[in-house]
Amino acid sequence: QVQLQQSGPGLVKPSQTLSLTCAISGDSVSSNSAAWSWIRQSPSRGLEWLGRTSYRSKWYNDYAVSVKSRITINPDTSKNQFSLQLNSVTPEDTAVYYCARYLSAVKTFDIWGQGTMVTVSS
């Protein structure tokens, strides 16, 4: 049974870096049949895909245009997890952040983390 467990702070100051981690159990971050994404949800933006990391003989990262200049997603094979870093945050980055597994064969997000409410405020 695949599970994703998120961790990280719920409050970040403006201009600082938002950092979250998603620990994977029951699958591997190096899986050739999955990709590992971050998605956020806010009342103003709805559900917004932010980016993903995947392994296909080598590591690939893809990012949404809206955050491409500020985002980094890194896999950690030693801990079987992946992380999100979002730089230079503003109050508009306040949202619930989710990690999710994307299964390439059926092109769907089938497993989600529990979500982390992140507030950007001084």
Next chain:
Amino acid sequence: DIQMTQSPSSLSASVGDRVTITCRASQSISSYLNWYQQKPGKAPKLLIYTASSLQSGVPSRFSGSGSGTDFTLTISSLQPEDFAAYFCQQSYSAPLFTFGQGTKLEIK
């Protein structure tokens, strides 16, 4: 980006009703359309993938149909646990995934 538009935005219905939610894509997405259910304070849960395939463990009262630009999610007989928000999501333009704005299903 491919825009996904759901209708209605909210819907009131009673237990036992048949309910249909619509999702329209701004361009053809073949059958690369997924449906999720979300309850307050919880993560979205996958119901239907590739337009009409029922995710394992999801009750058979949920069904999906459509291709191209127009898709529907149908709940054949509403149960109390079905009152939630529903979202569509396209994977045609992967990795540029986009979601609908959601439909909130409330008890009449």
